[in-house]
Amino acid sequence: MPRFAANLTMMFGEWSFLDRFAEAAEAGFTAVEFLFPYEHQPAEIADRLERNGLEQALFNLPPGDWAAGERGLAALPERAAEFRDSVARALDYALATKARRLHVMAGLAPSGSAEAGAAYREALRHACAAAAPHGIDILIEPLNKRDMPGYFLDDFGMAADIIAELGLPNLKLQFDIYHRQILHGDVTRGLEALLPITGHIQIASVPLRQEPGTGELDDARLFATLDELDYAGFVGCEYRPRAGTLEGLAWFVRAPRR
Ligand SMILES: O=C(O)C(=O)[C@@H](O)CO
Numbered sequence: 152m153p154r155f156a157a158n159l160t161m162m163f164g165e166w167s168f169l170d171r172f173a174e175a176a177e178a179g180f181t182a183v184e185f186l187f188p189y190e191h192q193p194a195e196i197a198d199r200l201e202r203n204g205l206e207q208a209l210f211n212l213p214p215g216d217w218a219a220g221e222r223g224l225a226a227l228p229e230r231a232a233e234f235r236d237s238v239a240r241a242l243d244y245a246l247a248t249k250a251r252r253l254h255v256m257a258g259l260a261p262s263g264s265a266e267a268g269a270a271y272r273e274a275l276r277h278a279c280a281a282a283a284p285h286g287i288d289i290l291i292e293p294l295n296k297r298d299m300p301g302y303f304l305d306d307f308g309m310a311a312d313i314i315a316e317l318g319l320p321n322l323k324l325q326f327d328i329y330h331r332q333i334l335h336g337d338v339t340r341g342l343e344a345l346l347p348i349t350g351h352i353q354i355a356s357v358p359l360r361q362e363p364g365t366g367e368l369d370d371a372r373l374f375a376t377l378d379e380l381d382y383a384g385f386v387g388c389e390y391r392p393r394a395g396t397l398e399g400l401a402w403f404v405r406a407p408r409r
């Protein structure tokens with residue numbers, strides 16, 4: 152069974168953000184992820200991880216003005232300086248929390264735009280160079296067009312091509328099974344083909360983005376497939392509980408504590 156990371160942005164919303172760490176540990180999780188830690192000091196997050204014996208699997212770089220609809224900066228040529236600042240800020244948090252993976256959001260830009268493509272590649276080169284000395288991977292995640300209309304990285308083939316083209320050892324794919332199913336389907340073959348370049352996996356039911364096992368995919372079989380493929384990374388539980396986080400955990404198989 153893969154090692155699951157509770158997504159503290161979507162799960163445990165019944166508690167305040169800092170209290171979600173203890174609740175996740177109590178529920179049996181040994182790792183967590185979330186979108187953004189930036190409303191709290193790095194030391195506060197590190198303390199919650201330490202106190203609850205949790206590993207920080209992943210979080211995102213600052214995405215620009217999220218409340219105003221921004222969804223990342225990397226593919227926005229006019230925001231290159233701000234993007235570089237966001238890399239430094241995220242690395243401060245990654246070092247404090249011992250996170251080994253950072254998700255770089257591309258932003259809203261036409262997928263076919265040469266200018267956006269060039270800015271994106273330059274941004275990824277910069278992020279990977281800054282993260283590499285710390286043993287940190289930079290992840291890119293294709294997002295489906297229904298949840299994230301206008302998002303630059305909207306295709307798994309495009310992500311794989313960019314990773315191959317840049318050839319950076321710490322640039323990896325964030326394979327979100329929910330987005331994969333909506334964008335392309337063919338999830339098992341996708342995992343088989345892309346696992347060598349995958350640094351993180353996420354799961355949610357399709358189409359409602361709720362608990363695994365409640366949608367159109369056979370999630371238990373996909374977890375077995377990950378075991379068969381010797382996937383040793385995390386599976387982030389990036390779903391919105393249907394009727395309470397704890398009430399919806401019947402699907403969850405606790406990993407032995409490491
Ligand atoms: O939406 C997702 O899926 C994510 O993983 C986020 O980090 C980006 O919105």
Ligand SMILES: [Mg+2]
Pocket residue numbers: 292327353389
């Ligand atoms: Mg995701």
